[in-house]
Amino acid sequence: MYQQVAWIVSIVLIALLAIAFFYVVKHSGREGNGAAVAAATGRWRGRLLWGVTLLSIPVVAYTLTELPYARSAIANLGTVEVQAKGYQWYWEISQTKLPVGKPIEFQVTSADVNHGFAIYGPDMKIVTQTQAMPGVVNVLRHTFEQPGTYKILCLEYCGVAHHSMMTELHVVAQ
Ligand SMILES: [Cu+2]
Known part of the structure; x- marks a missing residue:
């Protein structure tokens, strides 16, 4: 069951990465106002960094409660x-x-x-x-x-x- 969850999470993250990759490829040849683009991407980067940081707190807290993993797996299996x-x-x-x-x-x-x-x-x-x-x-x-x-x-x-x-x-x- 945990393996399936890990599998789905991996697929979702790989899909997001692929979308970002294709987005960059598609938009890479464009010319534009360098300073404006830099400011916009800077804003997004900042938001993304904070988003990922805030998201990581509950994820890390939740996954740490099962430590040590071998012991908790043993308890779960009876x-x-x-x-x-x-x-x-x-x-x-x-x-x-x-x-x-x-x-x-x-x-x-x-x-x-x-x-x-x-x-x-x-x-x-x-x-x-x-x-x-x-x-x-x-x-x-x-x-x-x-x-x-x-x-x-x-x-x-x-x-x-x-x-x-x-x-x-x-x-x-x-
Ligand atoms: Cu002996």
Whole structure:
């Protein structure tokens, strides 16, 4: 929807620019009183400058209210936020029952060493992955298209019980 608005605004502005361009081309060969023409265009330029300046104030104010854009887009889409933290040697996941077809934002970090946060589908094929790092929150966005039991495995060797870092996500239809 926003893309369509941006598209229409662009087309209108391009059309105005084209009209101005053709106007200048059409009137360029004319002779006239140089001083009078300069005074007239000066007046118009001044008005145009003030018009654009005044118009830009509400436009800028309105568009700034959506900042930061990524965050407001997430809120509009009803994104589900999930905190995931890796430990030697288990995962702490804030929510393991997730809706199908809704954008999920995993905020992935680690309590100790580097881990790999990998999501595998019911067929045990990898779906998506990121690093789980101490002191850093990596954002991983994914929309599950199929319900089922997904697995989270560690993809980074992190110590003797690395292989036991496995937990399940249950993706369900709403
Ligand atoms: Cu590991």
